[in-house]
Amino acid sequence: MEGTASLGHRDDDDAALACLVEEIVDIHAAIASLEAELATRMAATQQIANQRAAHQSAETRMREIEERSIAAEIGLATRVNDRAVQNRMHDAHELVRDYPTAHAALADGRISSRHAAVIVETGRALQDPDARALYEATVLERALRDTAPRTKAFAEQVVEELHPRSITERHREAVKTRTVWMQHRGDSMSELGIITPTVLAEGIWDRLTQQAHETKTVQVAPPADEPDADDDAVYDERSLDQIRADIAIDLLLTGGPSVDPTTGAITGPAGGLAAIHARASIVIPAVTAAGFADRGATLDGATPVDAETARALLAGAPSWERIFTHPIHGHVLATDTYRRPANLDRYLAARDIHCRFPGCRRPARVCDRDHNHDWALGGTTDACNLACLCKRHHTLKTEKPWKPVQLRDGSIRWTSPLGRVSTDPPERYVIFRDEPDPPPSDPPF
Ligand SMILES: [Zn+2]
Known part of the structure; x- marks a missing residue:
C-alpha cells in the first residue's frame, strides 16, 4: 500500500512539475518577446542619437555627447548606470539593424536575449553584409536548438571561416584593445x-x-637526507x-x-x-584606527577594507586627513589635516566620495570640482555650490542642458533635458551604534 501511495504522490508531483516546466517555458518566451520590444525601443533611441550627432561638429567627443545624454536620460528613469545603458543602446541597434531574423526569433520567443547577445557580440568581427547574413542564418539555426555558451563557441568558428582578413591583420587591430x-x-x-x-x-x-x-x-x-632536522626552518x-x-x-x-x-x-x-608610488585613500573611523573596533574602514569611502590593512596603512602614512562626521546621521561635518590646514577640496572629496551625477561611482579623487551654478554667472566657490563630477559627466553637464541645483544639506537636484528630476543626497558613512564610544583623549568634535 505504501509503495502505491508514494507512487501516487510521485504521479501528482510529476504532473505538477510538468505544469511548472510548461509555465516556465511560456514565461521565458514572453520575456524574450519583451526583450525584443525593448531592443526595438533602445535601437530607436540610438537612431535619434545618431541623427542628432549628424548635425554636430566632426569632433568625436561632441558626436558622442548626444548619445551619452540620451543614455543618461534612460539611466535616470530606470536607475541604471548610464554607461551600461549606452552599451545596451549600441547592442540593440546592431541587433535590430544587422540581424533582423535573429531579432524576429527573439520576438517569437524562440531564442533568449543571451542567444541574441552572442550573435551580436561574436558577429561584430564581420563587416561585409553578405558574410554577416550567412553568419546570422548559420548561427541562428544552432541557437534555436542549443544553449547560449555552445552557440557562442560555434559562432566563433563560423566567424573564423567567414572572416575576410588574415589573423595577422586582425591581430594588428586587436592589439589596440590591450588594457x-x-x-x-x-x-x-x-x-x-x-x-x-x-x-x-x-x-x-x-x-x-x-x-x-x-x-x-x-x-x-627540508633537506632530502634529513627531513626533520631543522626545527627553526620557515617552510x-x-x-x-x-x-x-x-x-x-x-x-x-x-x-x-x-x-x-x-x-x-x-x-x-x-x-x-x-x-611613482601607489596611492590609496583609506577612510578609517577613529575607534577602528585606535584598535577599539574592527569596522568601517573603506577605500575611497566606498569599498570596505579590513581593519588590519587600514591600520597598517595609517601607521605608515606621513600625514592624514581627519573627517568629522555627525554621530547620528553620519554626514560629513568638517575635515582637517594632520600637519596641514583643512581645505575645501578635501572636504568635497570626503563629502561626495564619488561623482555626483546620478548612478556614477567614479572616485572623487579623479573627479573635477564643478560649480553647480556657473562661476562665470555668479556662482560662488564654496561647498554649497561645488560638487565632484567625473570628466564624462562634467562634459555632459557643460554641453547639454543637465541642470544641477545644490540644496542646503549637500543634496543635488538634477533636472534632465527632458525635465525628469532626481535628487542625489550626499553619501553618508554607515554608522551602527553598537561600537564603544571613542576614548575621551580623542580630539573633540
Ligand atoms: Zn560621473
Missing part, C-alpha cells in the same frame, strides 16, 4: 586583469610560474597560485618600466616612472 582593468570582489579583495597579446600573456604566466616554483623549492623543501606554506600572485604584485608595485619615456633612460632605477 588593464580592476574590479572589486568583496571581502576586501579585488581582481586585476590584463588584456595583452597571447604570446606576452603566456610569457608572463610562464615566468611567474618558474619564479614561483623556484621560490617554493628554495624556501620550502613556505603558500600555494603555487598564492606565490605567483605575490610575485606579480611585488613586481607591479615596486618595479619600473624597462624603457622610461619620461627620463629617456633604458632602465630608470630610482627616478622617472619607477618613482
